[in-house]
Structures are given as C-alpha cells and as structure tokens.
Amino acid sequence: MTRLVLKFGGTSVADTDCIERAAIKIAAEIARGHQIAVVVSAMAGMTNDLIEYCRQISPLHDAREYDAVVANGENITAGLMAMALQKRGIAARSWQGWQVPVLCTDRHGKALILDIEITEMEKRIGKGEVPVLAGFQGISSHRRVTTLGRGGSDTTAVALAAALGAERCDIYTDVDGVYTADPRIVPHARKLGKVSYEEMLEMASLGAKVLQTRSVEIAMKQNVPVQVLSSFKDRIGSDFPGTLVTREDDIVEQEIVNGIAYTKDEAKISLVGVHDLPGVAAGIFGSMIEAAINVDMIVQNISHDGTAVDITFTVARSDLPRALNALQKCKELDGTEIRSDEDIVKVSVIGIGMRSHAGVAQTMFKALAEKGINIQVISTSEIKISVLLAAEYAELAVRALHAAYGLESK
Amino acid sequence: MTRLVLKFGGTSVADTDCIERAAIKIAAEIARGHQIAVVVSAMAGMTNDLIEYCRQISPLHDAREYDAVVANGENITAGLMAMALQKRGIAARSWQGWQVPVLCTDRHGKALILDIEITEMEKRIGKGEVPVLAGFQGISSHRRVTTLGRGGSDTTAVALAAALGAERCDIYTDVDGVYTADPRIVPHARKLGKVSYEEMLEMASLGAKVLQTRSVEIAMKQNVPVQVLSSFKDRIGSDFPGTLVTREDDIVEQEIVNGIAYTKDEAKISLVGVHDLPGVAAGIFGSMIEAAINVDMIVQNISHDGTAVDITFTVARSDLPRALNALQKCKELDGTEIRSDEDIVKVSVIGIGMRSHAGVAQTMFKALAEKGINIQVISTSEIKISVLLAAEYAELAVRALHAAYGLESK
Numbered sequence: 001m002t003r004l005v006l007k008f009g010g011t012s013v014a015d016t017d018c019i020e021r022a023a024i025k026i027a028a029e030i031a032r033g034h035q036i037a038v039v040v041s042a043m044a045g046m047t048n049d050l051i052e053y054c055r056q057i058s059p060l061h062d063a064r065e066y067d068a069v070v071a072n073g074e075n076i077t078a079g080l081m082a083m084a085l086q087k088r089g090i091a092a093r094s095w096q097g098w099q100v101p102v103l104c105t106d107r108h109g110k111a112l113i114l115d116i117e118i119t120e121m122e123k124r125i126g127k128g129e130v131p132v133l134a135g136f137q138g139i140s141s142h143r144r145v146t147t148l149g150r151g152g153s154d155t156t157a158v159a160l161a162a163a164l165g166a167e168r169c170d171i172y173t174d175v176d177g178v179y180t181a182d183p184r185i186v187p188h189a190r191k192l193g194k195v196s197y198e199e200m201l202e203m204a205s206l207g208a209k210v211l212q213t214r215s216v217e218i219a220m221k222q223n224v225p226v227q228v229l230s231s232f233k234d235r236i237g238s239d240f241p242g243t244l245v246t247r248e249d250d251i252v253e254q255e256i257v258n259g260i261a262y263t264k265d266e267a268k269i270s271l272v273g274v275h276d277l278p279g280v281a282a283g284i285f286g287s288m289i290e291a292a293i294n295v296d297m298i299v300q301n302i303s304h305d306g307t308a309v310d311i312t313f314t315v316a317r318s319d320l321p322r323a324l325n326a327l328q329k330c331k332e333l334d335g336t337e338i339r340s341d342e343d344i345v346k347v348s349v350i351g352i353g354m355r356s357h358a359g360v361a362q363t364m365f366k367a368l369a370e371k372g373i374n375i376q377v378i379s380t381s382e383i384k385i386s387v388l389l390a391a392e393y394a395e396l397a398v399r400a401l402h403a404a405y406g407l408e409s410k
Numbered sequence: 411m412t413r414l415v416l417k418f419g420g421t422s423v424a425d426t427d428c429i430e431r432a433a434i435k436i437a438a439e440i441a442r443g444h445q446i447a448v449v450v451s452a453m454a455g456m457t458n459d460l461i462e463y464c465r466q467i468s469p470l471h472d473a474r475e476y477d478a479v480v481a482n483g484e485n486i487t488a489g490l491m492a493m494a495l496q497k498r499g500i501a502a503r504s505w506q507g508w509q510v511p512v513l514c515t516d517r518h519g520k521a522l523i524l525d526i527e528i529t530e531m532e533k534r535i536g537k538g539e540v541p542v543l544a545g546f547q548g549i550s551s552h553r554r555v556t557t558l559g560r561g562g563s564d565t566t567a568v569a570l571a572a573a574l575g576a577e578r579c580d581i582y583t584d585v586d587g588v589y590t591a592d593p594r595i596v597p598h599a600r601k602l603g604k605v606s607y608e609e610m611l612e613m614a615s616l617g618a619k620v621l622q623t624r625s626v627e628i629a630m631k632q633n634v635p636v637q638v639l640s641s642f643k644d645r646i647g648s649d650f651p652g653t654l655v656t657r658e659d660d661i662v663e664q665e666i667v668n669g670i671a672y673t674k675d676e677a678k679i680s681l682v683g684v685h686d687l688p689g690v691a692a693g694i695f696g697s698m699i700e701a702a703i704n705v706d707m708i709v710q711n712i713s714h715d716g717t718a719v720d721i722t723f724t725v726a727r728s729d730l731p732r733a734l735n736a737l738q739k740c741k742e743l744d745g746t747e748i749r750s751d752e753d754i755v756k757v758s759v760i761g762i763g764m765r766s767h768a769g770v771a772q773t774m775f776k777a778l779a780e781k782g783i784n785i786q787v788i789s790t791s792e793i794k795i796s797v798l799l800a801a802e803y804a805e806l807a808v809r810a811l812h813a814a815y816g817l818e819s820k
Binding site: 016019020050053054056057058061062064065066068069072073075076078079080082083084086087093094096098099143144145 | 429430460463464467468472475476486488489490492493497503508509554
C-alpha cells in the first residue's frame with residue numbers, strides 16, 4: 001500500500017464546490033488502494049481578508065496576534081474537507097496545528113516546523129481514517145499559534161509526508177506542473193516531467209511561485225518526492241501527470257538547462273568610492289545583518305585610482321528603505337555615495353547539467369548581447385547563472401534565453 | 411480594584427471599526443481602575459457564513475467537524491481585539507478555547523462548560539495583561555473543538571467571570587437592557603433596572619433573546635451579577651446604564667409582574683381519545699424521551715364517557731416531524747387520533763412578586779377574554795403563567811397584558 005500526502009492549495013478549495021471536487025480526487029486515490037493524508041490551505045481570498053483586518057486595526061500589529069487571526073482559514077477548510085470526505089463514505093477527521101501538534105519555532109509569521117508528533121495520527125491512519133491537516137500553521141514553544149509565511153501549506157504537506165514516511169507528496173495547485181519558464185511570458189514554455197530538488201530550489205527562490213522554497217528544502221533533506229499537478233484537470237492514464245521534483249539520481253536524462261526564472265522583487269544598491277581598507281566590507285554587510293536584511297548578489301571592483309572600491313549588491317525590494325537607512329548610519333561609509341535602483345530584474349538560467357558542461361554562460365551573454373541588453377551584475381552557482389538587468393528587458397530576456405537554450409523544442 | 415468580565419457580541423464587533431469602538435470602551439473601564447477580562451463573539455455574519463459552508467457540503471454533517479469549522483470566527487475577533495487594545499497601549503493577548511483550556515462536555519454543537527483552567531490567565535492578569543477569550547468554544551475530553559450553541563459566548567463570559575471571581579459580567583449587545591416586553595411589539599415597553607436570575611431565566615427560555623438561557627443558569631448558580639447593556643451608546647453618569655440581572659435579595663422593589671414574553675417556536679400536539687389506563691401516559695412521554703424531544707406544557711382532561719382522555723402538549727416546532735413519527739409508532743396510541751398545530755404562540759407573564767400575590771392569573775385571563783382571545787392551554791410555575799394561543803393573537807395579547815399589568819407606567 002502506497003502512502004501519499006495530498007495537498008490542496010487555495011484555488012483548489014476556493015469554495016464548497018471546489019472542496020467537493022478535491023474530495024473526489026482524494027476518493028479516487030483511495031480507490032486506487034493508496035493510504036492518504038491530506039493537507040489544505042485556506043479558501044482562496046480568506047487569508048487576504050484576514051490580513052486586511054489586521055492591517056485595518058494596526059499596520060504595526062503583534063505578530064503573535066496576527067498569526068492567531070490568519071491561521072483560521074486553514075482550520076475552516078480542514079473541517080469542511082473532512083465533511084466532504086465523510087459524505088463519500090470515507091472515515092476522515094480534521095486536525096488543527098495544535099491538535100497534532102505541529103511544533104514550530106517562535107518566529108511568528110515566518111515560523112519553521114521543528115517536529116510533527118504523528119503518534120496519534122498514525123494510529124488513526126492504521127484504522128483507516130484519513131487525516132485532514134490544516135496547513136500553514138503550528139504552535140510555538142509558548143503554545144501560541146504560529147504561521148509559516150506565504151505558501152506555508154506546501155511546507156506543512158512536505159513535512160507531514162516526511163514525518164509519515166510517505167512515498168510522495170502531491171501538491172494540487174492551479175498550474176499543472178513546473179515549466180521551463182513562466183507561460184504568461186513564454187507561451188511555448190514546456191512542462192518539465194522531472195526536475196531535481198536543487199533546480200526546484202533555485203527556481204522557487206528565484207521567482208517561480210509554484211512551491212514555497214522551504215518546502216523544497218525539506219523535501220530535499222528528507223528525500224520526499226514531490227509532484228506538482230493541477231487540481232482542475234483530471235488525471236488520464238499517466239501516473240505522474242504533473243512535474244515530479246525528485247533526487248538528481250532519479251532523473252535519467254539531465255538537461256543542461258531546465259528553466260529560465262526571473263524576479264522583480266529585488267532592488268540594487270551601489271556604494272561608489274568606498275575606502276579600500278580591511279574591515280570595510282565587514283562593516284557594511286554587518287550593518288545589513290544587524291537590520292536582519294538578506295543580501296543577495298554582491299559585486300566589488302577596484303576603482304580607477306586604486307584607493308577606493310565600488311560595491312554593488314541586491315536586497316529584497318521591500319527591505320530597501322530599511323537597508324538605505326542602515327547604510328546611512330554606517331560609519332565606514334563616510335563620504336561614500338549611496339545609489340539605489342528598484343527598476344531592475346534578476347533573470348536566472350538553471351540546470352543541473354551545467355556542472356559538467358562548458359559554454360553555458362557564454363550562450364547566455366551572447367543571447368542577451370544580441371538583443372542589446374546590458375548586464376549590470378552577474379552571479380553564478382554550480383547550477384545557475386543569474387544576471388541583473390534593467391526591468392524593462394525582463395520579458396525580452398526571458399524569451400531570448402528560452403530560445404537560446406532550445407527549451408521549447410525538447 | 412474591581413474585577414469585571416466584558417463580553418462583546420457579534421454586532422458589537424461586526425467590523426474592524428466596531429472592534430476599535432469596543433476597545434475604547436474596554437480602555438475606559440481600565441482607566442476607571444478596573445481589572446478587565448474580555449470575551450468576544452465572531453464578527454456579525456461570519457458564523458452564519460461558516461454554518462452555510464457546512465450545510466452546502468452536507469446537511470447531515472459530523473458535529474465534531476461542524477464545531478471545528480464554526481468556532482473560528484471567535485478566534486479571529488479575539489486576535490483583532492488584542493491588537494486593538496495593544497494599539498491603545500494596553501497589554502493584551504488573545505486566548506483560544508484550547509489554550510486556556512475551556513473544558514467542555516463532548517456534546518458537540520451544544521456542549522456545556524465543565525471547567526475553565528484559569529491558572530496561567532490569572533498569573534498574566536496579575537501582571538497587568540488583559541485576556542481576550544474567544545467565546546462560544548472549548549475543547550472536549552478528546553481534545554476536539556466544541557461549541558456551546560447559539561448565544562454561547564454569553565455563557566463563556568459568565569463562566570469566565572465565575573472562574574475569575576469577577577464582581578460582575580457586562581454583556582455588551584445591540585439592545586440597551588432587558589425590557590418589560592419586546593419593544594418591536596410594545597413601543598412603550600420599559601427598560602428594567604434590575605431583574606432577578608429566576609425571572610431572567612424564564613424570560614430567556616420563553617423567547618426573550620437577550621441572554622442565552624445557560625448563561626443565566628450559571629450566573630444564578632455561581633452568583634455572578636450580569637449587566638446587559640448597549641455597545642452603541644456611551645455610558646453617561648450611571649454606574650449601571652443597562653439592566654442588572656442579580657439575586658432576588660438584591661432587588662429592593664420587587665414587581666408582581668416584570669415582563670411579558672412570547673415564543674412562536676413551539677408546536678401543539680393533541681391526542682384525542684387516549685385509553686384511560688395506567689401506564690399509557692408513561693408510554694407516550696417515554697417515546698418522546700427516547701427520541702430526545704423535550705416536552706413542554708402538558709394538559710390532560712377526562713373525556714365525556716370516562717373511558718378515554720384527551721392529552722395535549724407542546725414540543726419545539728423543529729422537533730414536530732420527529733415527534734409525530736415517534737407517536738405513530740407508539741403502541742399505546744392504537745386507535746387514537748393524533749392532531750398537531752404549528753400555528754400557535756406561547757405568551758407568558760413573569761414576575762417574582764407573584765409568589766406572594768393572588769389574582770395575577772385572573773388579571774391575565776380577564777385581559778385576554780376582553781380582547782376575545784381564546785386560551786388553549788395554561789401552565790403555571792411559581793413565578794410565571796404561560797398560555798397557548800392561536801398565533802395570530804400574539805402581538806395583541808402581549809400588548810393587552812403589558813397594559814393590564816400597568817408595566818409601562820411604573
């Protein structure tokens with residue numbers, strides 16, 4: 001008997017009709033002989049409504065109370081889904097985070113799952129009961145409700161799959177898989193059959209909004225295969241109608257490049273004429289750490305006269321005001337010009353096969369140059385190359401790169 | 411320092427503006443030097459929406475899942491109210507039923523509160539923190555969410571007041587007190603300054619929808635004074651702007667009649683020609699008990715020939731189909747004609763002073779006779795007289811009785 005965790009996102013449970021359709025999919029998996037656990041998100045729009053209430057009361061609200069408010073949407077769906085399954089003759093019960101419990105860190109609003117105590121749930125699964133767990137939530141060491149941040153139900157699902165030793169975690173969503181690029185920009189983008197954890201991690205953190213980054217991290221660490229598939233299409237024939245995110249070793253044909261991702265969520269900061277002395281960079285980036293701001297791409301060049309350097313880096317766009325504020329107070333930057341630019345896009349080429357292939361970067365630079373696109377910053381890792389461009393080139397660059405690596409024809 | 415529990419109902423917390431206004435009232439009580447605990451209902455309409463979702467999924471849903479769904483409205487208000495208090499510089503935190511915990515019976519949908527474990531809450535109150543408890547909910551012995559039935563937040567508030575040893579429980583609602591009759595029917599109905607627990611209990615169970623019956627029972631048993639007052643009017647001057655529900659001994663001027671209540675929620679069943687033998691009545695009402703149907707007014711008359719009796723009684727209107735079904739299967743009723751009538755109203759005259767006054771019933775019968783209203787059934791207790799009338803006379807009868815007892819002039 002194969003054990004699966006099935007997760008249904010907000011659009012898959014948008015209203016009671018959608019919940020019924022999701023229940024039919026769950027019933028079909030049970031009819032196939034699988035042992036099932038379910039994780040659900042809030043009905044589409046509900047979490048936004050709850051966040052809006054919090055904002056109306058106070059933009060600077062207590063994160064513990066924010067969590068106590070916004071976690072309720074998932075409780076509601078969990079109860080309704082249990083009812084919808086029972087209606088189909090399936091023994092089912094809802095679980096709220098505190099009932100399991102799903103133990104989390106105390107970082108409210110962005111908590112991490114520490115442990116899922118499955119003893120009681122496991123016992124009930126053994127008796128044929130289908131657990132329906134409210135995603136996105138858990139409890140802190142102080143027994144307060146915590147939430148996992150946007151997309152957190154994916155993480156709940158993968159963590160539950162790991163805790164239950166499930167063979168796979170199926171994430172039902174409003175897209176039918178992971179694509180080589182955003183299909184809204186590249187109409188002929190191709191759905192990937194399989195993608196490695198590492199690639200998915202880069203894609204998720206680089207703007208492909210299919211899975212929460214943290215869920216991929218847990219899947220990779222715990223070796224849980226994750227399938228992304230559509231809740232609006234019927235599975236016909238294929239065992240894996242979506243995209244399977246899995247270990248590199250399980251992917252026979254590894255592509256050099258598997259996807260083009262982009263994000264407009266970053267902003268660029270340039271420090272012009274920084275004193276070229278030991279400890280200056282540590283002072284600058286130390287001030288960012290103190291302000292709890294993540295710094296992404298960093299580039300440093302020696303200036304013309306050799307006594308000063310120019311440093312450029314990126315931060316999340318939402319962190320830019322705080323970052324500039326912290327830099328202005330940084331004594332190492334006395335006399336340094338601080339420039340910032342929000343009008344940028346980071347475009348990335350991702351592929352596990354590029355480790356063993358030369359010329360991947362060259363193809364990228366050439367394709368962008370042919371379209372007359374200037375590269376502002378470059379950063380590379382083993383399996384991705386990212387460049388920073390003027391925001392207006394975002395779509396053009398993504399389409400040019402998709403074509404240059406021949407992604408649609410494969 | 412006076413300790414008070416303040417409860418805000420659905421219309422008092424209908425949106426974030428209402429929640430802010432309620433927070434201002436709470437802040438004012440704290441400024442008066444009182445120590446405060448707060449209980450909140452769901453934002454008006456939210457519980458109905460959640461009930462409607464349950465009904466859409468399945469009219470015959472699992473009561474445990476129903477509770478897991480409908481209890482979330484109160485969690486949301488509790489978090490938002492804590493934020494609204496914090497914004498005003500008041501240390502506050504929300505409590506969900508499971509966090510306290512509020513321990514309840516396992517009777518889902520209509521659970522009773524068994525105990526409120528206030529140890530941790532008490533500790534925090536001692537440090538100046540205002541607890542904001544989600545009303546209407548608790549947990550069962552199986553750690554499932556339970557709800558207390560419609561109006562259950564009143565019961566949560568009174569039970570919390572009892573547990574915390576509060577001096578009073580203030581119920582903020584959309585009316586400014588308890589009236590001598592429904593002001594929609596009797597425009598000159600008078601607001602009562604004080605009313606005894608016993609009278610309030612009769613009024614609550616006889617259709618005055620100001621307080622949940624169970625909350626009055628607990629208040630009486632635990633001797634918690636309860637004030638009903640408006641959340642939409644400002645308190646000017648008076649310490650008790652609403653109606654104080656309290657011990658009989660604390661009411662100096664006891665009225666003979668304090669109120670006229672009515673309910674259209676009952677149905678009448680008449681059994682014509684029942685065999686006049688020992689055990690027959692036991693068989694009939696035993697079948698009602700088996701079907702878990704509460705029977706209210708019962709009248710039995712000897713029939714003309716002395717070998718048969720006619721029995722009339724009332725049940726909740728929603729129970730009528732099940733009651734008739736049970737009676738048709740009752741072997742003691744072979745050959746008996748079973749009649750039913752939903753078109754009735756029960757009108758009651760309530761007053762603690764009637765215990766020591768004669769002629770109260772006579773005033774009632776005379777006033778109804780003068781309007782040509784036929785009395786179908788009569789039942790009395792120490793502090794109330796109820797009559798069953800054709801439904802069409804409801805308003806006329808209430809107004810006639812209100813005038814007959816001179817209630818508006820006092």
